[in-house]
Each structure stands twice: as structure tokens, then as C-alpha cells.
Amino acid sequence: MPSRYSRLLPADWQDAYFQLVYYPTVASAGIANIYTATTRNHLYAKQGRPLANLHAKQAEELFEKDKRLTCYYNDTLANGKWKNMMSDIHIGYTQWSMPKQALLPSLQQVTLQDTPSLGICPEGCEATDYTDKLALPLFDALLDQTYYIDLFNRGKGSINFTATPSQTWIKVSQPSGTVKTETRLQVNIDWAAIGNGTHEACLTIKSGETNFPIGIRAVKGQAPDTKEAYxxxxxxxxxxxxxxxxxxxxxxxxxxxxxxxxxxxxxxxxxxxxxxxxxxxxxxxxxxxxxxxxxxxxxxxxxxxxxxxxxxxxxxxxxxxxxxxxxxxxxxxxxxxxxxxxxxxxxxxxxxxxxxxxxxxxxxxxxxxxxxxxxxxxxxxxxxxxxxxxxxxxxxxxxxxxxxxxxxxxxxxxxxxxxxxxxxxxxxxxxxxx
The missing domain is CATH 2.60.120.1620 (Jelly Rolls)
Structure with a gap:
């Protein structure tokens, strides 16, 4: 399995490179990515986000790649010298003992609705419905954060939106647009436009007759007078x-x-x-x-x-x-x-x-x-x-x-x-x- 770096090495180093560098790095990263893709698939499926399907496909592809890596190590590397060296099961653990077979965690599919429908997910929120008031995390002048709001289309076609702040000191990267699959808005604060204290406002995402109010809170104060890092x-x-x-x-x-x-x-x-x-x-x-x-x-x-x-x-x-x-x-x-x-x-x-x-x-x-x-x-x-x-x-x-x-x-x-x-x-x- 040639890689960018293996091509720089002489032929008699290839097997050692695969054993000591390539396989440990790529295989361990692959396992982490399988579980990351699976977790995102589960979260996005709960939210009704079609992006869940993409992460399901990614997890399946990574699972197959892991199989190929294992087979290469066991059967091809050094002409089969290390047969069964990597035959222990390393995917699908639910307890300390080794599972009987490698099993990909369960994945979920999201079926597109027949008509476009806007969903939103502010940073730090995992809500699957909008019965509770949505809000971005607190903005702090000392940290000067930028937070995001994901807009996604649950259906076929595309859907228009507007993003309207209740105060001019709220800055949004895209005040209006069209969502076909997903769009991410960036939100930050114009700190020069507000005084010290805690400020509250609202950013309203609107699509058709549906409004999604998102709470905004910002804290500004005097930075400490110190020359030391803190x-x-x-x-x-x-x-x-x-x-x-x-x-x-x-x-x-x-x-x-x-x-x-x-x-x-x-x-x-x-x-x-x-x-x-x-x-x-x-x-x-x-x-x-x-x-x-x-x-x-x-x-x-x-x-x-x-x-x-x-x-x-x-x-x-x-x-x-x-x-x-x-x-x-x-x-x-x-x-x-x-x-x-x-x-x-x-x-x-x-x-x-x-x-x-x-x-x-x-x-x-x-x-x-x-x-x-x-x-x-x-x-x-x-x-x-x-x-x-x-x-x-x-x-x-x-x-x-x-x-x-x-x-x-x-x-x-x-x-x-x-x-x-x-x-x-x-x-x-x-x-x-x-």
C-alpha cells in the first residue's frame, strides 16, 4: 500500500515502514474516524439532518478500509510472514472481552421530505425540536468569540432564509440566502458598539412563515491592568x-x-x-x-x-x-x-x-x-x-x-x-x- 512517504524510501524498507509507521498511524486514526462518523450520524439523524447519510457512508467506507489494511498486514506484507498478526478483533467492543466478529456500529438513514423544510442548530445545541428557546453560548469581550448556526434543509429542493438581528451590534456573516443542503452562519459581536455590562438581544432566522428566534447574550468589561500572562x-x-x-x-x-x-x-x-x-x-x-x-x-x-x-x-x-x-x-x-x-x-x-x-x-x-x-x-x-x-x-x-x-x-x-x-x-x- 504505497503512500506519499513510502515512495521516498528504498524497496527493502517498505515492509518495516508499513509495520512501524503507516499501519499504526492510519489504522488507529481510522478507528477514531469510524466512531466520530458514527456519532455524528446518530446526532444528525436525531435532528433530521440529511447530512447523517453522508456520515453513515463515511463510516462504512472507513470500515471497509480497515478490512483492507488488516488483510494486507496478514496476507501480503513480507509475503505473508505475519499471517494472522492482526487477526484480533478491534472494532465493535461493548465490554472488555474481544467481540466474536468486527461489527460496524449501527447507522441511521434520514429520508428527505418531499418539500423543502428549514432546520437550525446553533453551536452548543443538540436540540431535536424547538420547544425550548434556542440560544448561542455567551459572548465575552475578552475572548471575542465567533459562534456558528447551522441551517439545513430536511427536504428536496431548496429553501430561502433571512437572518435578522434585533440589535446592530450583532454581526452575522450572511443576512439572507438559499439552503440546498446545509449552510453555516458565523455570528460575532461589534464590541466597539456597546458599553460595559451584560447585553441581551435576539437573532431571528426566518423561512417563509416560520421564525426561529435565537438568544444572544454578550458581556463586556474592563480588561485587567497587568503585564503578566493570565x-x-x-x-x-x-x-x-x-x-x-x-x-x-x-x-x-x-x-x-x-x-x-x-x-x-x-x-x-x-x-x-x-x-x-x-x-x-x-x-x-x-x-x-x-x-x-x-x-x-x-x-x-x-x-x-x-x-x-x-x-x-x-x-x-x-x-x-x-x-x-x-x-x-x-x-x-x-x-x-x-x-x-x-x-x-x-x-x-x-x-x-x-x-x-x-x-x-x-x-x-x-x-x-x-x-x-x-x-x-x-x-x-x-x-x-x-x-x-x-x-x-x-x-x-x-x-x-x-x-x-x-x-x-x-x-x-x-x-x-x-x-x-x-x-x-x-x-x-x-x-x-x-
Whole structure:
């Protein structure tokens, strides 16, 4: 199976290239794309979007491509030297054991209506009907977002539309047009046209006699007067901080946080060096400091994403500490949400053992933790989310500090104001203000 890069290699390197580079890359990406296409097929079918059929076809084509790759590896590569090497089933898992045969997930087809009919789907919305008021996510002057609205035709032919904002500060990429299959409108805000505060308006999509009002909310405020890079926003909405983008890295008495490139799901993680360092109390522990903007007082939820690990020293624990500004650091038990697979932490063992400690409960109300969600756990996510609360006494800039207590913790991601309306694996995309 020649590729763009294999053509640059000599003939006697081709088999090794296929085994070590091409197959692992293309086959694993193909599996991800199969499930992505399948998920989109299911979502679009619920919405009555004909685009569901295109994604069904894409999933089927990718499934057949995977078959061809497997057959080539087993039967053709190196003249059949690796017969059955790739015969294990790798598509169609619904539990830990291998399925009996590779099965493409069920796909759905959407039948076009006889006459054109407009459907809409604002960004962040999965609604299958329009009984609830539709709205775009909140616009924030500090983030200067552009959101989209998908318009789609459920029937045959084409259909006209208009997009009319109730206020002139709402900018839409296409105020009118015709939809044959799908059209995406881009919406943003003319920030120079509004003052500080929260503003509400409406964008109405109209087709024939049918109106679709879409709520628009925008928040504008004064950007903080600081020369340091910082994270946060004006709207109290979810934001993320990659652990390696700290403002200060302060070493402790016996250890320091160090960057671990190419580890985790992002660019890098932060781990402890040396890994054999003793545990420490916050006053002698290394810490990372992040500049953050919190626009209001009160309680703020914080998710701390660490790499999965084990309760290696039960008598000592597995801990990290967090503080805001110069407040006393709060020590967090990083065993939150651990799955007691073998029942070790049962009442009898806890009563008899001088070392075992009960597993702390996880905040299951925050979807980012993945609790009780299909195919969500730290094995699949390669991430374990801890949860805690910050108590903010004044609005504005703050210093968020993460302290090592035990050296086994590897820190990857921080997420503040986690928002269950927009669940994700990793939190909102990180935006660092310079």
C-alpha cells in the first residue's frame, strides 16, 4: 500500500515502514474516524439532518478500509510472514472481552421530505425540536468569540432564509440566502458598539412563515491592568489552564516541578523531580503559580486533571494542595473517585488495617469527571479529574497555586467554572491572555 512517504524510501524498507509507521498511524486514526462518523450520524439523524447519510457512508467506507489494511498486514506484507498478526478483533467492543466478529456500529438513514423544510442548530445545541428557546453560548469581550448556526434543509429542493438581528451590534456573516443542503452562519459581536455590562438581544432566522428566534447574550468589561500572562474571562464561564503554562515555578526544599514534554493528551505535563523526593507540607513544598481572572466573588468549582496513578503508599496517601492568593492551602486526597476493583477498601479491611484509608467520594455532579458516563474512565481518558472549591473574596486578578504534597502526582490540566451544558474530555480550549 504505497503512500506519499513510502515512495521516498528504498524497496527493502517498505515492509518495516508499513509495520512501524503507516499501519499504526492510519489504522488507529481510522478507528477514531469510524466512531466520530458514527456519532455524528446518530446526532444528525436525531435532528433530521440529511447530512447523517453522508456520515453513515463515511463510516462504512472507513470500515471497509480497515478490512483492507488488516488483510494486507496478514496476507501480503513480507509475503505473508505475519499471517494472522492482526487477526484480533478491534472494532465493535461493548465490554472488555474481544467481540466474536468486527461489527460496524449501527447507522441511521434520514429520508428527505418531499418539500423543502428549514432546520437550525446553533453551536452548543443538540436540540431535536424547538420547544425550548434556542440560544448561542455567551459572548465575552475578552475572548471575542465567533459562534456558528447551522441551517439545513430536511427536504428536496431548496429553501430561502433571512437572518435578522434585533440589535446592530450583532454581526452575522450572511443576512439572507438559499439552503440546498446545509449552510453555516458565523455570528460575532461589534464590541466597539456597546458599553460595559451584560447585553441581551435576539437573532431571528426566518423561512417563509416560520421564525426561529435565537438568544444572544454578550458581556463586556474592563480588561485587567497587568503585564503578566493570565487565564480567565469576564463572564464566569468555563476556562482551562494547561499545567505547563504557569507564571511561576517555585522549588521546594527537596523537590521541584519539572516539565514532562509529550506526556498526556496535550503538549506536556508537570511532574516532580526527583521522583524519590519525600512528601512535604505546603510551606516546604514546590508549587506552581497561575495568574487568573475571576470576575465575581463567591464559590468557584475547580477541576484538577492529573495522570492516572495508584495508591502506592496507603499509609501516607496521595495528595496535592491548592490555594488562592495567600490563603492556607487545602490538601486534596487525589484518590477521589478511585474504582475499588478488587474490594480492598471494604469496611472489614479498613477496620483491621493501620494503613488503609477510606476512598474519598468524587463530585459526580460535574460531568467533566466522567463519572457514570459511557466509556468514560481514567483508562480511556488518560486523565483523572479531582474536584474542589475555591472561595473568592474579591473580583479581579488572583494567584492560583498548586503544591506538591506527595511526589507521584503528575499534573496536566486545570479547569475552572466547569459547565455541564458543554461536556468535554479536557475542558474548554485554553486561551492565554498576554
Amino acid at each position: 487565564f480567565g474571562n469576564l463572564s464566569k464561564t468555563e476556562f482551562s489552564i494547561p499545567a505547563y503554562l504557569y507564571n511561576k515555578n517555585v522549588p521546594g526544599k527537596d523537590a521541584a516541578w519539572t516539565e514532562l514534554p509529550d506526556l498526556g493528551r496535550g503538549y506536556a505535563c508537570m511532574g516532580i523531580s526527583p521522583v524519590t523526593a519525600p512528601s512535604a507540607q505546603p510551606e516546604e513544598a514546590p508549587y506552581l503559580e497561575y495568574q487568573i481572572l475571576l470576575p465575581d466573588t463567591g464559590t468557584v468549582s475547580l477541576c484538577i486533571g492529573i495522570l492516572p496513578t495508584q495508591d502506592v503508599y496507603p499509609e501516607r496517601g496521595l495528595r496535592i494542595a491548592v490555594a488562592i492568593d495567600d490563603e492556607i492551602p487545602e490538601v486534596i486526597d487525589a484518590r477521589q473517585g478511585f474504582v475499588d476493583t478488587f474490594g480492598e477498601y471494604n469496611p472489614a479491611n479498613l477496620a483491621q488495617s493501620p494503613n488503609l484509608k477510606p476512598l474519598p467520594k468524587q463530585d459526580k455532579t460535574i460531568k467533566l469527571t466522567g463519572s457514570k458516563q459511557l466509556r468514560r474512565n481514567e483508562v480511556f481518558d488518560i486523565l483523572h479529574m479531582l474536584t474542589t472549591k475555591l472561595h473568592v473574596k474579591k473580583a479581579g486578578m488572583h494567584r492560583l497555586k498548586l503544591y506538591m504534597i506527595d511526589p507521584e502526582i503528575v499534573l496536566e490540566q486545570l479547569v475552572l467554572y466547569p459547565d455541564n451544558r458543554y461536556p468535554s474530555y479536557f475542558g474548554a480550549p485554553a486561551v492565554r491572555h498576554q
